[in-house]
Amino acid sequence: MKNNSSLLGKIKLIIALVLVLGLVIGTNVMDNTSFDIINKSVTTIYEDRLIAHDLLYKISKEIHEKQLLLVTEDTESHQKKNQQMNGTIKSLITQYEETTLTNKEVEYFDDLKKNIEELMNLETQFYQGKVTSEKEGLEEQQQAVFKKLSGTLDNLTSLQLDEGQKQVVYAMRAYQNSDLLAKMEIGALILIGLIIQVFIFYTPFRK
Structure with a gap:
């Protein structure tokens, strides 16, 4: 009878330990999932949004300077500048291509590259032009491209803000889930503690 009681106690202890181990493993997996989501969101916000936003700002700045250069007197120094x-714009475009782009961003980015290529072709013709009337016509075409570039850059910048906000929402949800899970874990541990006490100390068949 004593052996049976000892065996029963061991079984109860094993069941209790399995419950605790199962809870620890389950919560650890869920915590890691939440952590991965938060880590990915933070990384995405920095690498694919903040850096991309900075690159767009630099491209926009270069485009604006080119537009100012167009209305000044045409000289060899201006052409060299x-x-x-x-060269700077091409380098920035290459860096931007290395960020993660959404489908909408790819669409706008393709427009940006086409507009920049069109602008550079017009600039080549402009600096090679000899006739004043021809240069004036090319200048008007460049101004039209500058307008398209401004709109495309605005759209890409707005997308960066939208996507950044989405990542913040994902991170906050993961944090809230992790916080809720931690509270549930404490409650579950208390409950399991009570169950363990019942398993160990309560023996209804003892005589």
Whole structure:
């Protein structure tokens, strides 16, 4: 009878330990999932939103300087400066391509690259032009492209803000879920503690 009681006690203890182990493993998996979501969101906000936003700002700045350069007197120094800005813009475009883009961003980004290519072609014709009337016509075309570029850059910048806000929402949800899980874990541990006490100390068949 004593052996049976000892065996029953061991079984109860094993069941209690399994319950605790199951709870620890389950909550650990859920915590890791929430942590991964938060980590991914924070990384995305920095690498694909803040950096991308900064690149767009720099591209916009270069485009604005090119537009100002267009209305000044045409000289070789201006042409050389414009070529340097083109090199900077191409480098910024390459860096932007390395960020993660949504489908909508890809659409606007393709428009941006096409508009920049069109602008550079017009600039080449402008600096090679000899006739004043021809240069004036090319200048008007460039101004039209500048307007399209401004709109496209605005759209891309707005998308960065929208996507950044989405990532913040994802991170906050994951944090709230993790916080709720932690509270549930404490409650479950208390409940299991009570169950363990019942298993160990309550023996209804003892005589």
